Amino acid sequence: xxxxxxxxxxxxxxxxxxxxxxxxxxxxxxxxxxxxxxxxxxxxxxxxxxxxxxxxxxxxxxxxxxxxxxxxxxxxxxxxxxxxxxxxxxxxxxxxxxxxxxxxxxxxxxxxxxxxxxxxxxxxxxxxxxxxxxxxxxxxxxxxxxxxxxxxxxxxxxxxxxxxxxxxxxxxxxxxxxxxxxxxxxxxxxxxxxxxxxxxxxxxxxxxxxxxxxxxxxxxxxxxxxxxxxxxxxxxxxxxxxxxxxxxxxxxxxxxxxxxxxxxxxxxxxxxxxxxxxxxxxxxxxxxxxxxxxxxxxxxxxxxxxxxxxxxxxxxxxxxxxxxxxxxxxxxxxxxxxxxxxxxxxxxxxxxxxxxxxxxxxxxxxxxxxxxxxxxxxxxxx
Amino acid sequence: xxxxxxxxxxxxxxxxxxxxxxxxxxxxxxxxxxxxxxxxxxxxxxxxxxxxxxxxxxxxxxxxxxxxxxxxxxxxxxxxxxxxxxxxxxxxxxxxxxxxxxxxxxxxxxxxxxxxxxxxxxxxxxxxxxxxxxxxxxxxxxxxxxxxxxxxxxxxxxxxxxxxxxxxxxxxxxxxxxxxxxxxxxxxxxxxxxxxxxxxxxxxxxxxxxxxxxxxxxxxxxxxxxxxxxxxxxxxxxxxxxxxxxxxxxxxxxxxxxxxxxxxxxxxxxxxxxxxxxxxxxxxxxxxxxxxxxxxxxxxxxxxxxxxxxxxxxxxxxxxxxxxxxxxxxxxxxxxxxxxxxxxxxxxxxxxxxxxxxxxxxxxxxxxxxxxxxxxxxxxxx
Numbered sequence: 001x002x003x004x005x006x007x008x009x010x011x012x013x014x015x016x017x018x019x020x021x022x023x024x025x026x027x028x029x030x031x032x033x034x035x036x037x038x039x040x041x042x043x044x045x046x047x048x049x050x051x052x053x054x055x056x057x058x059x060x061x062x063x064x065x066x067x068x069x070x071x072x073x074x075x076x077x078x079x080x081x082x083x084x085x086x087x088x089x090x091x092x093x094x095x096x097x098x099x100x101x102x103x104x105x106x107x108x109x110x111x112x113x114x115x116x117x118x119x120x121x122x123x124x125x126x127x128x129x130x131x132x133x134x135x136x137x138x139x140x141x142x143x144x145x146x147x148x149x150x151x152x153x154x155x156x157x158x159x160x161x162x163x164x165x166x167x168x169x170x171x172x173x174x175x176x177x178x179x180x181x182x183x184x185x186x187x188x189x190x191x192x193x194x195x196x197x198x199x200x201x202x203x204x205x206x207x208x209x210x211x212x213x214x215x216x217x218x219x220x221x222x223x224x225x226x227x228x229x230x231x232x233x234x235x236x237x238x239x240x241x242x243x244x245x246x247x248x249x250x251x252x253x254x255x256x257x258x259x260x261x262x263x264x265x266x267x268x269x270x271x272x273x274x275x276x277x278x279x280x281x282x283x284x285x286x287x288x289x290x291x292x293x294x295x296x297x298x299x300x301x302x303x304x305x306x307x308x309x310x311x312x313x314x315x316x317x318x319x320x321x322x323x324x325x326x327x328x329x330x331x332x333x334x335x336x337x338x339x340x341x342x343x344x345x346x347x348x349x350x351x352x353x354x355x356x357x358x359x360x361x362x363x364x365x366x367x368x369x370x371x372x373x374x375x376x377x378x379x380x381x382x
Numbered sequence: 383x384x385x386x387x388x389x390x391x392x393x394x395x396x397x398x399x400x401x402x403x404x405x406x407x408x409x410x411x412x413x414x415x416x417x418x419x420x421x422x423x424x425x426x427x428x429x430x431x432x433x434x435x436x437x438x439x440x441x442x443x444x445x446x447x448x449x450x451x452x453x454x455x456x457x458x459x460x461x462x463x464x465x466x467x468x469x470x471x472x473x474x475x476x477x478x479x480x481x482x483x484x485x486x487x488x489x490x491x492x493x494x495x496x497x498x499x500x501x502x503x504x505x506x507x508x509x510x511x512x513x514x515x516x517x518x519x520x521x522x523x524x525x526x527x528x529x530x531x532x533x534x535x536x537x538x539x540x541x542x543x544x545x546x547x548x549x550x551x552x553x554x555x556x557x558x559x560x561x562x563x564x565x566x567x568x569x570x571x572x573x574x575x576x577x578x579x580x581x582x583x584x585x586x587x588x589x590x591x592x593x594x595x596x597x598x599x600x601x602x603x604x605x606x607x608x609x610x611x612x613x614x615x616x617x618x619x620x621x622x623x624x625x626x627x628x629x630x631x632x633x634x635x636x637x638x639x640x641x642x643x644x645x646x647x648x649x650x651x652x653x654x655x656x657x658x659x660x661x662x663x664x665x666x667x668x669x670x671x672x673x674x675x676x677x678x679x680x681x682x683x684x685x686x687x688x689x690x691x692x693x694x695x696x697x698x699x700x701x702x703x704x705x706x707x708x709x710x711x712x713x714x715x716x717x718x719x720x721x722x723x724x725x726x727x728x729x730x731x732x733x734x735x736x737x738x739x740x741x742x743x744x745x746x747x748x749x750x751x752x753x754x755x756x757x758x759x760x761x762x763x764x
Contacts, residue, residue, distance in 0.1 A: 001623040003397025014640060015385025208620035210608065211627050214600030222593050238590035241383040245593050245640070258396060
């Protein structure tokens with residue numbers, strides 16, 4: 001096991017009817033900005049519940065945060081924060097709204113520099129406004145980590161940052177607010193969480209991380225068992241609760257402690273989203289089977305273990321059958337796993353590998369996935 | 383899944399050579415009190431490493447904290463804290479030292495009242511001095527939770543408390559410092575951690591807690607796989623690291639979220655320790671198979687699941703064979719599972735059940751383990 005240092009201070013407020021509890025979590029007298037996305041929270045009742053609780057505070061709203069949130073949008077919220085003297089932000093939404101809010105609270109305290117530096121130059125975040133979240137989509141795990149991914153629309157740069165100052169103070173996880181999500185969002189969320197675990201688990205496995213491996217397999221098993229059921233029974237509380245909790249754990253940092261991490265699938269996927277606008281999970285479903293196939297030798301022990309523990313696969317061609325099982329699972333969740341499913345083709349391979357070459361990025365836990373190998377991976381996924 | 387609210391802010395500093403990192407975790411200029419136990423840290427080098435790091439601070443020592451730490455001892459440390467104006471406490475030891483330190487930091491800030499009320503009347507802890515820990519024995523999980531158990535020697539009361547103010551700010555987990563522990567302590571530690579998980583897992587299982595069950599089984603599997611190996615190869619880094627991490631997770635609160643909890647084995651065990659001085663883990667190894675046997679019907683689904691997932695037991699008499707497997711595992715770890723192994727007999731059953739009757743305590747997740755049933759449980763364990 002590698003040495004590590006880690007803390008995760010996020011307070012989780014879990015269960016049906018929990019939104020009202022946020023009143024106790026925000027300091028009295030705070031000026032609150034509520035951030036949200038495209039307005040689905042106005043249709044499913046979450047907006048009304050939140051506004052009801054915020055009545056005790058001076059509060060403002062900032063809606064319209066898009067999926068794969070834009071730097072340009074975030075900076076509008078920063079302006080509002082400065083104008084109104086906001087001192088607490090409440091993100092109400094899925095990963096995009098929470099990610100955007102992390103950047104907003106950091107940028108609002110960045111001082112005189114250009115906050116874009118936080119993303120482009122990994123400039124240190126030295127403080128941030130406090131914020132909390134009300135989660136409406138189980139997927140990214142952003143509700144219990146300090147990381148965010150932001151896109152600059154102008155340049156199609158999709159970049160990540162994280163800081164100890166950008167953990168939510170609290171996150172409300174009420175499974176009932178996910179009941180009204182369309183099947184596409186359920187599928188995307190399960191695929192996203194699945195691949196988060198894989199990035200921290202499916203590595204060359206030189207490290208002995210027995211506990212972390214069992215934990216990762218625990219999360220994957222919940223996703224594989226409960227994901228398809230959620231498509232069938234979207235309003236079953238326990239199914240949605242198990243999925244919500246599993247998605248949070250997929251990326252709250254604990255399973256990565258002491259372990260090697262990959263993240264190649266995400267890095268490649270981000271470029272596909274930036275160029276072609278595919279949903280984040282769609283790109284992961286395309287890329288992961290390719291990464292597993294091309295890196296089969298390096299990752300063989302863990303792929304075999306994944307097959308046995310999560311999919312019950314053993315014996316002849318276990319590695320190949322496990323890769324197929326992953327692809328089949330994504331398809332079962334309604335997420336297509338080939339570029340052609342989205343009207344794309346071999347051109348993606350060139351475009352993405354060229355962009356990675358420009359950036360000088362080599363990917364993967366062994367730092368051996370060159371732009372040429374990325375091209376090979378994507379050509380397998382046409 | 384039950385609704386819950388939970389946060390665990392403890393920063394974990396894990397790995398060989400980590401003790402030196404504490405210098406960055408204690409505010410400059412702090413007056414530090416180092417608390418420890420019987421002096422084993424002077425033999426295994428931990429004392430010297432700690433003193434070396436504390437050279438940058440004004441610091442004092444308080445040694446001699448006993449196993450099952452005494453209220454009377456803690457109050458001596460509180461006196462020293464007040465005399466010297468201490469503002470940070472560093473616990474160096476196992477669960478007893480860390481538990482004692484939690485009480486000490488709370489009692490030091492208790493104001494005018496008698497700090498015994500924190501234990502006897504569950505009086506609220508409203509503040510506490512900050513403290514950190516350097517863990518030297520993997521067992522209780524105290525390094526990553528806010529709870530403590532303290533004994534009043536005078537009255538043989540062994541009572542628990544916990545507060546959001548008594549989480550360690552940080553805990554150093556360096557597996558190499560556990561290399562020199564005698565086999566008895568290795569066995570005790572593994573049994574203690576095993577039973578911690580069982581208390582949060584082996585319940586009537588009306589709740590659908592799929593993730594938490596898989597996580598609990600993950601920890602139990604690590605203990606069952608690695609525990610016996612640690613007895614054979616006490617200086618194997620990965621084995622000790624896996625056990626250390628599993629023990630911490632056995633009682634850091636996360637597996638209990640949303641789940642039912644039992645704790646009858648612990649409550650009965652505490653009384654045996656208070657009356658007869660047995661090690662905490664010895665009492666758990668005696669009591670748990672009795673609790674499982676007497677509560678077999680109520681807990682049958684979970685016992686069967688434990689057997690299948692952790693011990694690979696299925697088929698005829700799976701429940702009974704699983705109870706036997708638990709007992710066999712404790713014996714394999716060198717911890718005797720019957721009262722006779724400690725020179726005790728049926729008298730324990732009367733004494734403990736009478737004490738519980740005096741207290742008016744009914745135990746278990748269904749609140750149905752009366753003093754009479756406790757007697758029945760203990761008579762099975764002669």
